[in-house]
Amino acid sequence: MSGENLQLFSVIGFFVLMMSLAGLYCLVVTRSLIRAIIGLELLIKAVTLLIIAVGYVTGRTGLTQSLVITVIVIEVVVMAMAGGLTLRIYKHNGSLDVRLLKRLKG
Secondary structure: OOOHHHHHHHHHHHHHHHHHHHHHHHHHOOOOOOHHHHHHHHHHHHHHHHHHHHHHHHOHHHHHHHHHHHHHHHHHHHHHHHHHHHHHHHHHHHOOEEEHHHHHHO
């Protein structure tokens, strides 16, 4: 790994770490389903950015592109399902508070 690649990887690694921490914070602390979905989205974007950075540094851009496209497709499906479930939970409970999910039975 050359010095330029190492410096670029360390900068991107810092941003990946910050995005991951923000995503985890959103997932752990929040009581709103929308914020939890945003936290999950931040975590997925951080992983995508890390895959791109590792692919650039190692020179395996073809593999990186295929992995990133796969992650994006999976992300779209997960977010569509999460949005649909959130909408149904809001219609059922009238709120997006996570604590009210204990009342769901069935």
